[in-house]
Amino acid sequence: MSKSHVLHRSIAHRYPVATGGKGIHLYDSDGKAYIDASGGAAVSCLGHGHPDVLAAMHAQIDKLAFAHTSFFTTAPAEALGDDLIAHAPPGMDHVYFVSGGSEAIEAALKMARQYFVEKGEPQRRHFIARRQSYHGNTLGALAVGGNAWRRQQFAPLLMEAHHVSPCYEYRGRLPHETSRAYGERLVEEMKRKIEALGPDSVIAFVAETVGGATVGAIPPVEGYLKGVRELCDRYGILLILDEVMCGMGRTGTLHACEQDGVAPDLMAIAKGLGGGYVPVGAVLVGAKVFKAFETGSGLFQHGHTYIGHPLACAAALAVQHVIRRDDLLANVRRQGTRLADCLTERFGNHRHVGDIRGRGLFQAIELVLDRPSKAPFDPALKLHARVKAEAMARGLMVYPMGGTIDGVEGDHVLLAPPFIVDASDVDAIVARLGDAVDAAIASVAGRS
Numbered sequence: 001m002s003k004s005h006v007l008h009r010s011i012a013h014r015y016p017v018a019t020g021g022k023g024i025h026l027y028d029s030d031g032k033a034y035i036d037a038s039g040g041a042a043v044s045c046l047g048h049g050h051p052d053v054l055a056a057m058h059a060q061i062d063k064l065a066f067a068h069t070s071f072f073t074t075a076p077a078e079a080l081g082d083d084l085i086a087h088a089p090p091g092m093d094h095v096y097f098v099s100g101g102s103e104a105i106e107a108a109l110k111m112a113r114q115y116f117v118e119k120g121e122p123q124r125r126h127f128i129a130r131r132q133s134y135h136g137n138t139l140g141a142l143a144v145g146g147n148a149w150r151r152q153q154f155a156p157l158l159m160e161a162h163h164v165s166p167c168y169e170y171r172g173r174l175p176h177e178t179s180r181a182y183g184e185r186l187v188e189e190m191k192r193k194i195e196a197l198g199p200d201s202v203i204a205f206v207a208e209t210v211g212g213a214t215v216g217a218i219p220p221v222e223g224y225l226k227g228v229r230e231l232c233d234r235y236g237i238l239l240i241l242d243e244v245m246c247g248m249g250r251t252g253t254l255h256a257c258e259q260d261g262v263a264p265d266l267m268a269i270a271k272g273l274g275g276g277y278v279p280v281g282a283v284l285v286g287a288k289v290f291k292a293f294e295t296g297s298g299l300f301q302h303g304h305t306y307i308g309h310p311l312a313c314a315a316a317l318a319v320q321h322v323i324r325r326d327d328l329l330a331n332v333r334r335q336g337t338r339l340a341d342c343l344t345e346r347f348g349n350h351r352h353v354g355d356i357r358g359r360g361l362f363q364a365i366e367l368v369l370d371r372p373s374k375a376p377f378d379p380a381l382k383l384h385a386r387v388k389a390e391a392m393a394r395g396l397m398v399y400p401m402g403g404t405i406d407g408v409e410g411d412h413v414l415l416a417p418p419f420i421v422d423a424s425d426v427d428a429i430v431a432r433l434g435d436a437v438d439a440a441i442a443s444v445a446g447r448s
């Protein structure tokens, strides 16, 4: 390939050129097919080239591609707003559109701060979030995020944020502790943090409902999020749930928090909202936050050029219609169970797989050097990158990451296949992943 002028994610890496996609497959310029078992990064929930989504996008473009939101609203934005609120967790009644996950988190953080300014509590300035979380790469989102590696070199630029432990049962729960007691201990830790900061100085607690990119599909233990919600209510703090990755059906319900019986005050969504057909994200806004804006200054002091983009909204609406029309959440639950079972069959006794976890079609395996001690591989080996390369060589896209434990140590592989997978797709994914993991581990044998 001739010299590229694109500043790619990894400058030295030679990326294959993606030229097409159909269903669960992506194709490169050599005609090689890849099963997209990670939806990129948990994005492509309907797979690629879905005819109904493409038709909706074509129809919208022929009518209207863009109208700036300081002048107009549009039919697709209104329809998507209605659709999202009709299926939102209890208490949500407005939608603020953006163009991706980081923008959704930025908007949610500012909304939360403005809410307290409107309410006459301008002294509230602290966000509490969790270590080993990921909320995006813009400065506000990076500040609340708990990924040590991503934050490190930008730390001098980041606003102050406070971090408590993630709900990471495999490594956090003590040997003789029940799941419930572990969750209660985490809520107690959060309570101590709030009290140390001063309850009336805290704006919000920010958390991924199911931890994703940094740590690999860690669902909350039973009762944990309810405890978090109660704590937020007790201290008058907002709860911001980040469902950018785990939401919009990925875990088998439209919103992951439905399964925990919890509704946030603000919720960030993106990825599966538009399924990769368009850059789109949103904040679902709770009634009490909206009311404070409505009866206060009358606006949310924010905005970007492309918010509520008609093409993005039309595509997202089509994605959501297809998911409902084809009852794809039932398939997510069905195939999610199969995926978990197949992973257990293939890796349950694998000496280098310490944990298999997740919800729905959002599953991960954590790789360890030694199962009894849970010792990780030497991070210098970059085992996660080797798994990715071995998987790509076998025509499989998965989403491995390092730094699972603390931003430096640990490796996991995240799977987030499209909601349209069938049983044979799931079997093929796990078979190829098994070979890729074994090959990657063989390549580091004797070096760890």
Ligand SMILES: Cc1ncc(COP(=O)(O)O)c(C=O)c1O
Pocket: 041, 100, 101, 102, 103, 105, 134, 135, 136, 137, 208, 212, 213, 242, 243, 244, 245, 246, 270, 271
């Ligand atoms: C939970 C979570 N929040 C926010 C983001 C940032 O989204 P984006 O990359 O669209 O800015 C991501 C991206 O992976 C994410 O997983």
